[in-house]
Amino acid sequence: MEVRPSAFSFLALVRRLSRARPLSVLRLGPIANIAFLTDPESLYQAAQLEKHKILSRQNFSQAVVFPILGEGVFSSDEAGWQQHKQILVRYLKPSPPNLKIWRSAARKAVGGIGLGKVDGIRFCRPIVQKALLEVMLGNILTGADRKRLHRLTHRMDAMAEVATFWVLVAGRTLGLKLAQPFQWIGFRARKQLEKQIDRWGRDPGSLASNARFREELRTLLFAGQDTTATALAFVLWMFGAHPQVQEEVRQDVLESGAQSPKLQQAILETLRLLPPVHTVPVRTAMEETEIGGVPIPKGTEVIYCLWFAHRCCAQPEEFVLERWADKAAKKQSFPFGIGPKHCVGEHLAMTLLTEMVAAILRQRRIRSLGQELVLRARTVLVPKQLAFRLERLSRNRPDEKGIKTLGRPFSQKQTAL
Numbered sequence: 001m002e003v004r005p006s007a008f009s010f011l012a013l014v015r016r017l018s019r020a021r022p023l024s025v026l027r028l029g030p031i032a033n034i035a036f037l038t039d040p041e042s043l044y045q046a047a048q049l050e051k052h053k054i055l056s057r058q059n060f061s062q063a064v065v066f067p068i069l070g071e072g073v074f075s076s077d078e079a080g081w082q083q084h085k086q087i088l089v090r091y092l093k094p095s096p097p098n099l100k101i102w103r104s105a106a107r108k109a110v111g112g113i114g115l116g117k118v119d120g121i122r123f124c125r126p127i128v129q130k131a132l133l134e135v136m137l138g139n140i141l142t143g144a145d146r147k148r149l150h151r152l153t154h155r156m157d158a159m160a161e162v163a164t165f166w167v168l169v170a171g172r173t174l175g176l177k178l179a180q181p182f183q184w185i186g187f188r189a190r191k192q193l194e195k196q197i198d199r200w201g202r203d204p205g206s207l208a209s210n211a212r213f214r215e216e217l218r219t220l221l222f223a224g225q226d227t228t229a230t231a232l233a234f235v236l237w238m239f240g241a242h243p244q245v246q247e248e249v250r251q252d253v254l255e256s257g258a259q260s261p262k263l264q265q266a267i268l269e270t271l272r273l274l275p276p277v278h279t280v281p282v283r284t285a286m287e288e289t290e291i292g293g294v295p296i297p298k299g300t301e302v303i304y305c306l307w308f309a310h311r312c313c314a315q316p317e318e319f320v321l322e323r324w325a326d327k328a329a330k331k332q333s334f335p336f337g338i339g340p341k342h343c344v345g346e347h348l349a350m351t352l353l354t355e356m357v358a359a360i361l362r363q364r365r366i367r368s369l370g371q372e373l374v375l376r377a378r379t380v381l382v383p384k385q386l387a388f389r390l391e392r393l394s395r396n397r398p399d400e401k402g403i404k405t406l407g408r409p410f411s412q413k414q415t416a417l
Helices: 010-018 040-051 060-069 078-092 096-110 120-137 143-170 172-200 211-241 243-259 261-273 321-325 327-332 346-363
Strands: 023-028 031-037 116-119 279-285 289-291 294-296 301-305 364-368 374-377 381-383 387-392
Touching: 031 040, 031 294, 040 279, 040 289, 040 301, 060 143, 060 172, 096 120, 096 346, 116 120, 120 143, 120 211, 120 346, 143 172, 143 211, 172 211, 211 243, 211 261, 211 346, 211 364, 211 381, 211 387, 243 261, 243 346, 243 364, 261 321, 261 346, 321 327, 346 364
Parallel strands: 031 301
Antiparallel strands: 023 031, 116 387, 279 301, 289 294, 364 387, 374 381
């Protein structure tokens, strides 16, 4: 894969810095330092420092994001995070009853899907929405409610991103003042979303009927929709670009179901190449320390760059399922973060992904349209254009080995903006 990012993109900046060494410290505006970690070894060291509270989430991002997201597992401090996590553990642990609910919700959300050319994100977002709402609320809601839900969470995300940008560029004092209008817009969206959740929680059979869980539902809907929908779209796009792999995985799914080893490997490999969350939220050095032999002054903002850490392996730009036969591969991939505060919804997201992809493979063949994959590094990786074609499976499927790849191989050309 050849990555040729825009000259002013975040990924381009970090790539240029990481060419010299895996850990780079950059002075940006009034902020003392920003450290970019771009290799697995640095990430593991940082995770240990975070465990011992030398790196902390007690930083400017709380002052920026908290008014928009409110208190929850995503935006709370150390003590609050533990309390919120305990509330969610009951509902997000992969217990047999939970797995049964998650798998049923995923299959129901996919249902019968259409044919023809589709926009990957627009196709996957309602499927993921339906599955998450089925899991959390016990019902799928109307189309109007789902659109309103997406509009509110998208507005919260956009305002949080803009507010964070101003604080990074203008400094904490001036930046927070410049960020206030965007915080207010995001705050209003959060309040509207809370009213909707309270209305949905009237159903006594839903998880939202639990007042304590309802406080966390806002965060789960905010953090879980776009990341899972983007991951699903990336997986389907990769299958379209690699028809031989797609057919091998489909045969394995028909024989082994959604627990197909090849399906698991394909999803993990896609998340390695295209992690929807390309960077982990900022940590702050609470005291002077060292990572990878590089001094980290007190007050340095530390960013975990997962996109680059995932490429510290053999054939880093190739779509190779066989690498996951080696357990060591998992130690170099962090699609759900790393450290004590990694994603609490990892098991739910992976279960939904495997079940939804398996259901789609049973019904449709995915064809590439031969388009380049253009990525924008925002809070979540945003593809500028990600489309593919869904075709009906014939009863006697031809051998995919004789079919040419309609799209360019992933390793030939990709642009990140």
